[in-house]
Amino acid sequence: MAEYAAQGKLPEVLFFVGCAGSFDDRAKKITKAFVKLLNKANIDFAVLGTEESCNGDPAKRAGNEFLFQMQAMTNIEVLNGYGIKKIVTTCPHCFNTIGNEYPELGGKYEVMHHTQFLKSLLKEGRLKVEGGKFKGKKITFHDPCYLGRANGEYEAPRNLLEKLEVELVEMKRNKSNGMCCGAGGAQMFKDAEPGDKEINVARTEQAQETSAEIIATGCPFCMVMMTDGVKAKNAEENLQVMDIAEMIASADDL
Amino acid sequence: MQYIPNILFIIALAAGIGYFTFNIRKIIRNIKLGQKVDASDHKSQRWSNVFRIALGQSKMVVRPIPGLLHIFVYVGFVIINIEVLEIIIDGIFGTHRVLSTVLPTGLYNFLIASFEILAFLVLVGVILFWTRRNIQKLKRFWAREMKGWPKNDGNIILYFEMVLMILFLTMNAADQSLQSLGVAHYVEAGSFPISQFIVPFFDGLSEGTLMVIERSAWWLHILGILAFLNYLYFSKHLHILLAFPNVYFGRVVPQGKFKNLASVTAEVKMMMDPDADPFAAPDEDATEAPAKFGASDVMDLSTTQLLGAYTCTECGRCTSVCPANMTGKLLSPRKIMMDTRDRLEEVGRNIDKNGEFKPDDKQLLNDYILPEELWACTTCNACVEACPVSIEPMSIIMDMRQYLVMEQSAAPQELNTAMTNIENNGAPWPYNQQDRLNWMDEN
Ligand code: SF4
Ligand code: SF4
Numbered sequence: 001m002a003e004y005a006a007q008g009k010l011p012e013v014l015f016f017v018g019c020a021g022s023f024d025d026r027a028k029k030i031t032k033a034f035v036k037l038l039n040k041a042n043i044d045f046a047v048l049g050t051e052e053s054c055n056g057d058p059a060k061r062a063g064n065e066f067l068f069q070m071q072a073m074t075n076i077e078v079l080n081g082y083g084i085k086k087i088v089t090t091c092p093h094c095f096n097t098i099g100n101e102y103p104e105l106g107g108k109y110e111v112m113h114h115t116q117f118l119k120s121l122l123k124e125g126r127l128k129v130e131g132g133k134f135k136g137k138k139i140t141f142h143d144p145c146y147l148g149r150a151n152g153e154y155e156a157p158r159n160l161l162e163k164l165e166v167e168l169v170e171m172k173r174n175k176s177n178g179m180c181c182g183a184g185g186a187q188m189f190k191d192a193e194p195g196d197k198e199i200n201v202a203r204t205e206q207a208q209e210t211s212a213e214i215i216a217t218g219c220p221f222c223m224v225m226m227t228d229g230v231k232a233k234n235a236e237e238n239l240q241v242m243d244i245a246e247m248i249a250s251a252d253d254l
Numbered sequence: 255m256q257y258i259p260n261i262l263f264i265i266a267l268a269a270g271i272g273y274f275t276f277n278i279r280k281i282i283r284n285i286k287l288g289q290k291v292d293a294s295d296h297k298s299q300r301w302s303n304v305f306r307i308a309l310g311q312s313k314m315v316v317r318p319i320p321g322l323l324h325i326f327v328y329v330g331f332v333i334i335n336i337e338v339l340e341i342i343i344d345g346i347f348g349t350h351r352v353l354s355t356v357l358p359t360g361l362y363n364f365l366i367a368s369f370e371i372l373a374f375l376v377l378v379g380v381i382l383f384w385t386r387r388n389i390q391k392l393k394r395f396w397a398r399e400m401k402g403w404p405k406n407d408g409n410i411i412l413y414f415e416m417v418l419m420i421l422f423l424t425m426n427a428a429d430q431s432l433q434s435l436g437v438a439h440y441v442e443a444g445s446f447p448i449s450q451f452i453v454p455f456f457d458g459l460s461e462g463t464l465m466v467i468e469r470s471a472w473w474l475h476i477l478g479i480l481a482f483l484n485y486l487y488f489s490k491h492l493h494i495l496l497a498f499p500n501v502y503f504g505r506v507v508p509q510g511k512f513k514n515l516a517s518v519t520a521e522v523k524m525m526m527d528p529d530a531d532p533f534a535a536p537d538e539d540a541t542e543a544p545a546k547f548g549a550s551d552v553m554d555l556s557t558t559q560l561l562g563a564y565t566c567t568e569c570g571r572c573t574s575v576c577p578a579n580m581t582g583k584l585l586s587p588r589k590i591m592m593d594t595r596d597r598l599e600e601v602g603r604n605i606d607k608n609g610e611f612k613p614d615d616k617q618l619l620n621d622y623i624l625p626e627e628l629w630a631c632t633t634c635n636a637c638v639e640a641c642p643v644s645i646e647p648m649s650i651i652m653d654m655r656q657y658l659v660m661e662q663s664a665a666p667q668e669l670n671t672a673m674t675n676i677e678n679n680g681a682p683w684p685y686n687q688q689d690r691l692n693w694m695d696e697n
Contacts, residue, residue, distance in 0.1 A: 017690070019681040028693040049691040053680030061633045062669050063548065063655030065515045067677060069522040074680075077526075100511035105519065145634040150510025173575075176639050177316075180577040185633030189672035189682050193630040196582030203577075 004046050005082055011046040013117070014084045016098065018091040019054050020220035026227060027090075027220035033249040034090050034114055040252070041127040045088075051078050057093040060101070062186035069105065072097075076107035086110045088117045090245065092146035092219045093184075099151070113147055115156040115218050115244055122163065131165030132251035139166040140212035142203070142226060143178035144219035157218050160244050164251055169210040179203050181225035188221050204229030208239065215241045256348075263345035263476075270480030277487035281564055284602040287611075288557040296506040303644070308501040313642040317571070320386070323379040327415070330376035331494070334422070337369050341476050351429075354443030366444035370426065374448045377419045384412045394570030399589040404568055407489050414485065418478050425471035427452035431464050440468075496565040497643040503558045504644030509635045512652060517545040548656025551617040552598045555650060562645040563595035572637035572647055578630040585630040587637035587647030593622035594650060619654055628654050629666055 004011055015038070020027040038045050056071030075098075079087075087109045089095045099111035112120070121127040139161060147153050154175045161168050173179045182192070182199030192198060204226060207215045215226050226241045233239075293300070306312045311328065315321035340353045349355075354362045387395045387408060395408065426449040432440040456464060486492050493500075549555050552563075572587040573579050579586050597618045605611050619625075631651045638646045658664045665673070672682040680687045 017693075019683065022690045022693060023681060023683055023685045028696065031693050047691070050688050052690055053687065054676045054682060056676070058682050059673055059676055060512060061652070061655075062665060062673065063652070063657075063659035064665075064673055065518045065547065065656055065660060066522065067673055069514065069518050070526070071676065071680070073522055073526055096508075096510040100508055101514060104514050145632070145636075146510050149635040149639050151508050177575065177636075179575070179580075180632045180634035180636065182577060182632055185631050186669055186672065187632050190629075190666050190668040192581075193578070193583045193585070193626055195578070195584075195630075199577045199581050199632070202581050 002049070002051070010083060010085075012044040013086045013088050014079070014082075015045050015047050016055075016087050016089040016091075016094050017047055017052060018089060018094045018220065020224075021090055022052070024220060024224065026223055030090050030220055030223065030243040030245055033243065034245040036249045037118065037127065037245060041121050043121075043126075048078060053078075055094045055097045057097045058186040058189060060097070061184065072102055072105050072107070076102060076105060079107060079109065084109055086112070088112045088114055090114045090218075090220065090243070092144040092150070093221070096146040096150050113151075113153060113156070113218065115147075115160055116153060118245065118248065119156045119159050122160075129160065129163040129248050130251060131163075134214075134247060134251050135165045137166050137214065138169050138210070138212045139214045139216050140169050140171055140207050140210045141174070142171070142181065142207065142215050142217045142222055143175060144217060144222050145178070145180050145184050147218055148178055149176055157216070157244050160248065161216060164247060169212050171206045171210055173206060179206065181219075181222040181229075183221035183225045188224070198229070198232070200225035200229035201232050204233055204235070204239075208233065208235065213238060213240065214247075215239065216244055216247060217241065218244055260346060260348050266477060266480060267342065267345070270483060274483050274487070277484070280602060280606075281487070281492075283605075284598050285557050285560045285564065287553050287598070287601065288555050288560040289553075291503070291556045291558050293503050293558070299506050300502050300504075303504060303506070304498055304501050307504075307642070307644060308498045311642070313640075313644075316640075316642075320383075323382055326372075326375040326379040327383075330372035330379075333372055334369050334376075336365065337422075338476070338479060341472070345476060350439050351441060351443045354441060359443070362443060363445035366426070367447050370423065370446055370448040373419045373422050376415060380412050380415045380419070384409065384416075387412075394574045397570060397573060397586060397588070399586055399592055400568070400570070404490070404592065407491075408568070410485070411489060411491050414478070414482050418475060418482065421471045421475040421478065423449045423452060425468055425475055428456060428464050428468035428471060431456045431459070432461070432468060435461055435464070437461055437465070490566065490568045493565050493567040493643055496561065500558075500561050500565040501644045503561060505638070505646065509638055515547065515656075517547070546657075547660035548658070549650070549653035550619040550657045550661070552594060552601055553611075554657070555594065555653060559594065559646070559650055559653075560598055563591050563598055565643050566591040566595065566645055567643065568592060569642065571640040571642065572645075575636040575640045577632055577634060577636065583627075583630040584624065585627040585651075587651075590623060590627070590647045590650050591645060594618065597622050619657065623654065625658060625664065627651075628658065631655075 017031055021031040022028070053074055054071050055075060056068035059071060060068035087098060089098070089111070092113060095111055095113045098107065098109065118127065122129060141157055141161060143154060158168065180199060181203050217223060217226060223241055223243060230236055230239050230241060311321065311325055314324050340351065343352045344350055386392050426444070426446050429440060429444070430446055430449065430453050433442050456467070486495070546554060552560060566588070568588060570588050576585065576587050600616070601611060604614055628651050631648065633648060633652070635648060638648055675682050675684050679685060
């Protein structure tokens with residue numbers, strides 16, 4: 001982004017990569033897949049790079065409002081400094097926090113989740129999606145809490161799957177009744193409280209009931225949890241976990 | 255002498271309504287112990303929520319079977335109240351079926367017939383509800399927090415409603431027999447599609463006996479209604495009244511939007527402003543006691559959250575979809591609401607006794623809700639989505655976490671590590687912020 005600013009330009013959209021997308025090995029693949037799609041669609045975009053900092057969601061949901069607001073204001077200062085208007089993110093937590101909680105703190109942007117953004121590119125004809133190798137495959141979609149319930153977006157990811165010509169098989173609990181993968185509310189960073197099962201394993205079992213070959217999702221944290229769940233069930237052979245951006249990119253052999 | 259029934263009726267009515275009002279005022283006082291909320295925004299959406307969710311039961315029918323049964327009972331309850339109006343007028347003035355003399359015969363007959371059908375549906379609904387609780391033993395009615403009073407409460411309500419409906423139908427049946435005998439006071443009025451089937455049981459009874467049956471059923475029915483009204487205060491059944499305001503004050507912004515603490519914003523702005531002089535004399539209006547962050551007791555919660563605690567019907571829809579509860583953790587969002595109400599009632603009794611709240615060495619945190627419950631929440635909003643009356647158990651969990659972290663620094667160790675990382679590296683993991691772009695060159 002600094003380079004854009006040096007030339008006095010503003011990109012069409014800022015891609016807020018997020019911590020998982022920057023550091024988590026599995027999530028980095030989502031980042032790269034999404035960037036491939038942006039390039040393919042000739043989108044003029046930028047990232048904050050080393051000026052980006054955690055959006056503050058885990059701190060806030062852990063109860064540390066101070067740290068959250070420090071993070072938020074630091075990011076807002078950077079974003080406003082560049083005059084950013086539109087943000088896209090591959091993480092529903094960044095999407096939710098920046099879109100819903102930053103405005104009151106002075107950060108007002110149009111924020112889109114990458115599935116919404118891709119859907120809009122499709123609509124404008126700037127990107128084409130074809131089934132390719134996913135055509136007819138049984139695929140189930142795991143709704144990320146912060147995309148679905150938190151923000152009411154259930155259709156954009158499903159639309160994209162439809163474009164991939166997959167056979168969408170819903171889990172019993174889907175959309176507004178979808179079940180959490182177990183990562184939200186800063187749970188990602190701690191062990192679970194004592195219980196009789198891990199949440200991600202329970203959710204993976206629900207996905208297995210659909211006999212899908214792929215669990216599609218749209219969140220790097222769901223990705224980690226579900227991947228671990230599949231491992232715990234020793235089901236890696238016939239059950240994959242993929243982000244929708246990865247599916248579109250690989251359908252196109254990008 | 256002939257006015258004794260009227261006088262007794264008026265006394266019963268006044269006592270019933272009086273005691274109820276007395277208790278409702280207590281509830282309002284207790285709710286006002288909470289922090290004020292401004293709900294002057296989104297007026298039209300709030301009203302539309304009331305119509306859709308409270309009146310229209312839109313969230314109840316997400317589960318079709320109990321949803322439908324609940325609609326029977328709910329519609330029955332609301333409509334049969336027109337009949338109660340007639341009963342009250344008759345009771346005060348000693349008339350009989352007074353509406354039949356005011357309304358066109360056809361309409362009156364139609365009304366009575368529909369009350370009867372509704373009463374029957376209520377009876378069916380209530381019996382099935384009872385079966386679901388006690389024979390089918392649905393899991394959500396047999397959870398840890400449902401032992402003792404909550405379980406009895408649920409059943410008492412159902413018995414109450416069964417008895418009331420049976421009395422209503424019995425009263426009508428006896429009335430029919432008396433009408434057909436041509437007894438003076440019993441004008442021919444009404445149409446009785448359900449209670450006609452009870453009439454044969456009264457065959458051969460004398461006029462006197464029938465009158466005793468009719469009067470007893472009439473009196474027991476109205477006294478039962480007054481008793482039920484006053485039972486509400488002690489029961490989870492308050493939702494029949496509070497669901498409406500609770501939905502009105504409920505959420506009108508996306509569920510993902512958590513509130514930002516204004517007190518924190520002020521301090522963070524100070525800290526980040528390079529021009530701020532930390533030694534400057536504090537503002538005149540900033541001299542009030544520093545705000546407490548988060549909630550450790552009911553007074554720290556908002557009036558909306560406290561209203562929610564009184565509104566909760568203990569239906570357990572929230573708990574049955576809670577991922578933490580489903581996987582055996584201690585957390586149950588329903589219990590969060592029940593604990594909040596129990597503690598609030600305790601504080602209320604304390605005020606009744608002492609005139610104002612005297613510290614009692616207890617609080618909501620630890621004495622009712624344990625940190626272990628609070629830390630199990632994934633903030634997934636499933637409980638909020640599932641609640642048919644727009645209660646948000648999750649918001650109480652969040653407020654209490656804030657207290658644990660910001661007032662007591664009592665977060666689980668791993669979370670402290672993650673938060674230190676965010677503070678130092680701008681990410682919850684121990685990576686350097688300078689490496690944020692490394693993915694670009696990796697393959
Ligand atoms: S938000 Fe928390 S309490 Fe509510 S359902 Fe999810 S995990 Fe359970
Ligand atoms: S909070 Fe709502 S869903 Fe949960 S038990 Fe109470 S009324 Fe039912």
